[in-house]
Amino acid sequence: MHLLLIEDDREAAAWLIKGLQAMGHVVDHAADGEDGLHLALTGDYDVLIVDRMLPKRDGLSIIRMLRADGNLTPALVLSALGEVDDRVEGLRAGGDDYLVKPYAFDELVARLEVLTRRHKEQVPATQLKVADLILDLTTHKVSRAGQIIRLQPKEQQLLEYLMRHQDQIVTRNMLLEHVWDFHFDPQTNVVDTQISRLRSKIDKDFGMPLLHTIRGRGYRLSENE
Amino acid sequence: MNRLLRTSAIRLSLRYAVLYMLVAGTGLAVLYWATSRYVDAQIQAGLEHHVDSLKALYETEGSVGLMRALEGRGLADEPENHRFVLYMDKSGGRLTGDLKSWPPEAQPDEQVRNIWIEDNLIPLAMEDHDGYWPSIATSFPDGSRLLVAQSVRQAEDLQEFILGTLFATLGMIISLTLVLGWRMGRQLLARIDQVNTTAGKILNGHLDKRIPLSGSNDxxxxxxxxxxxxxxxxxxxxxxxxxxxxxxxxxxxxxxxxxxxxxxxxxxxxxxxxxxxxxxxxxxxxxxxxxxxxxxxxxxxxxxSGHFRGEMEMLSLSALASQLGEMYADLFEEQGQQLEVAIEPDICIRGNRQLLAQSISNLLENAHKYAGAKAHMKLSLRHDQAMVLLSVSDNGPGIPKDRQQDVLQRYVRLDTARSTHGNGLGLSLVSAIAKLHQAHLALEDNEPGLIVSLRFTPMKCTSEQ
Structure with missing residues (x-):
């Protein structure tokens, strides 16, 4: 992926670039808002990583300018402001995701993956399919190997999110945010329980496991190990 | 003193004093003018009436009768009227009367005219003085002439009296305005001084000082x-x-x-x-x-701090609590505990969804952590009189009665909590969030175990919820 990182903390940026490069991404870096806007307008990027507070021009205004210009490159907002409303403000400005500092590197990577994928698949599908697991979006029926599976509403939402991001790592926080709309860290592994419940329904009676736990990082729904 | 003059109150009172003076002055001037006119008219009418009666006397009793009547009247026997007469024969000889001689201006035209009366025409005993006196002169068929003149002294006295009263009234109004303004200014200053003194104390570091109230609700x-x-x-x-x-x-x-x-x-x-x-x-x-x-x-x-920039919205507490209850029930069950969820539908409150979710989650996680391995827990939401009661109860060891209030205090933690996993700030956060939502947080004994309850003010659910 070709990424643009707009971040004024040079040391943090250096580590981030190092990590992202190690994962095979190409990263451009801008240290202030004006440079960032210029690069974002002229370059062709898969995802923008934009710090909210920047010298010369703040991050949200960069995104607003881009959106006004018709540039829909997905943007992940990084911020040290973590109040509920700050997040809403960030998303309203046209940001596609919002990550509060300090964040885990894995969390950042997982979200970047999701953003690029979301950007690419613009055609609305009528059904989601992972191997022989099918979620029909019009009838809301779930089946595996032709066999109907009954799911609770929350389980279904959880499955839909995982299926929409198949083959990607999805973190616990991402699930909490998108499936339950909770933006806080529970002290317990409440998400894991929900996952294992879902797993017992979609994987248990079938040969090949689809829902994988990636230790220390999150989950992935995929027909590959 | 200087400060007092600079206050807006005194300035205002001075301005009002001038204004009142103008208004009252105009009013009093009109009053004075009207009174003078009235007095003049009265005098005129009196004179005309007097002359008419004397003329009638002449017609019935003739010149002699008139003379007798005038003489019998005595020298200015109606001093309250200050009316002077002079009766003369056709050749200009003085027949009778108070005045000594006929003033040259007086023409016998039976009209009221202001005629200049010299001092030397007035008998000394009358103690009157010269001036333009309203007078009527008339002549009779035998050629005799009669002059009736009204001294202006009475009118002047009246005018003087009225003027004096008017000026006294004006003076009183001005001094009252000034005195009241002065007092108001001082009172105002005293109140402002209190604010200033308090501000000064606060500036000097006494942050707990407050401005005293007078209790007048002004x-x-x-x-x-x-x-x-x-x-x-x-x-x-x-x-x-x-x-x-x-x-x-x-x-x-x-x-x-x-x-x-x-x-x-x-x-x-x-x-x-x-x-x-x-x-x-x-x-x-x-x-x-x-x-x-x-x-x-x-x-x-x-x-x-009550400083919360987030959105407070109408939300269904029933839906939120059910969602969390469902979410945690599985986790607890997995670990051998039990969570009973008893939630009345359609309970709405005004609040912030994220913070409320975090509170409920903290309460559930606290129960989960401290109530023990086989604990039975209950998440309940129901109407309780005019309020709604959200509670999380367990049958674990609970919190000793004497420490129940302590754990609600900011950052006070029981020693047992310190040794357990987690930062132990869960209940403090719940307490703070409750305060922000004007909810009442209470800890009670579940005998055995603990009940933590939050009492919210319910709102009417709108269709969206």
């Missing part, structure tokens, strides 16, 4: 009240800041020290890669904990 009280509320708010913010600083120092120093010790020891001598990895991973986990504590402290301070 604008000054309102101002003082508003300033006091503002000061309270600022004080709370400062207090919150101090608390955060203190607690950040206290709560973060320990884990940070531990972290540092581990790194120091790891770096003491060369180690194999696995040891480094282990140490780094442990460090990362520690940092995770430090960050959680740090965030919790910030959130508590934010909620505590």
């Amino acid at each position: 604008e000054f009280d309102e101002l003082a009240q508003n300033l006091n509320t503002m000061l309270d708010h600022i004080n709370r913010l400062i207090h919150g800041m101090r608390q955060v600083t203190d607690n950040v120092a206290h709560d973060l120093r320990r884990p940070l020290t531990r972290l540092r010790n581990r790194l120091d020891v790891t770096l003491l001598e060369p180690r194999d890669p696995d040891t480094y990895r282990e140490s780094l991973e442990a460090t990362r986990n520690d940092i995770e904990e430090v960050l959680k504590t740090f965030n919790a402290l910030l959130e508590i301070a934010q909620a505590e």
Whole structure:
């Protein structure tokens, strides 16, 4: 992926670039808002990583300018402001995701993956399919190997999110945010329980496991190990 | 004194004094003018009437009768009228009367005219003085002439009296306005002085000083009240800041020290890669904990200070509690505990969804952590008289009665909590969020176990919820 990182903390940026490069991404870096806007307008990027507070021009205004210009490159907002409303403000400005500092590197990577994928698949599908697991979006029926599976509403939402991001790592926080709309860290592994419940329904009676736990990082729904 | 003159009150009172003076002056001038006119008309009518009666006397009793009547009247026997007469024969000889001679201006035309009466025409005994006197002169068929003149002294006396009264009234109005204005100004100053004195004390570091109220509920009280509320708010913010600083120092120093010790020891001598990895991973986990504590402290301070920028909206507490209950029930069951969820539908309140979710989640997680392995817990939401009651109860060891209030205090933790996993700030955050939602948080004995309850003011659910 070709990424643009707009971040004024040079040391943090250096580590981030190092990590992202190690994962095979190409990263451009801008240290202030004006440079960032210029690069974002002229370059062709898969995802923008934009710090909210920047010298010369703040991050949200960069995104607003881009959106006004018709540039829909997905943007992940990084911020040290973590109040509920700050997040809403960030998303309203046209940001596609919002990550509060300090964040885990894995969390950042997982979200970047999701953003690029979301950007690419613009055609609305009528059904989601992972191997022989099918979620029909019009009838809301779930089946595996032709066999109907009954799911609770929350389980279904959880499955839909995982299926929409198949083959990607999805973190616990991402699930909490998108499936339950909770933006806080529970002290317990409440998400894991929900996952294992879902797993017992979609994987248990079938040969090949689809829902994988990636230790220390999150989950992935995929027909590959 | 100088200050008093500079106050707006005294300036206002001076301005009013001038204004009142103008208004009253105009009114009194009109009054004076009208009174004078009235007096003049009265005099004129009196004169005409007098002359008419004398003429009638002449017609019935002739010249002699008139003379007798005039003489019998005596020298100005009606001094209250100050009316003077002069009766003369056709050749200009003085027949009778008070005046000594006929004034040259007087023409016998039976009209009231102001005629100049010299001092030497007036008998000394009358103690009157010269001036233009309203007079009527008339002539009779035998050629005799009669003059009736009214002294202006009475009118002048009256005018003087009226003028005197008018000026006294005007003076009283002005002095009253000034005195009242002065007093008002001083009172105003006294009230403002109180504000200033208090502000001075606060500037000098006595942050707990407040402006005294007079109890009259006037604008000054309102101002003082508003300033006091503002000061309270600022004080709370400062207090919150101090608390955060203190607690950040206290709560973060320990884990940070531990972290540092581990790194120091790891770096003491060369180690194999696995040891480094282990140490780094442990460090990362520690940092995770430090960050959680740090965030919790910030959130508590934010909620505590009442400074919350987030959205407060109408939301269904029933839906939120059900969602969380469902979410946690599975987790608890998995670990051998039981969570009973009893939620009345359609209970709505005004609040922030994220904060409320966090509160409920904290209460559930607390119960989960402290109630023991086989604990039975209950999440309940129901109407309770005019309020709605959200409670999380368990049958675990509970909290000793004498410590129940303690745990609600900011950052007070029981020793048992310190040794358990987690930062132990859960209930403090719940307490702060409850305050922000004007909810009442209570801890009760479940015999055995603990009931933590939140009492909210219910709202009417709108269709959206």
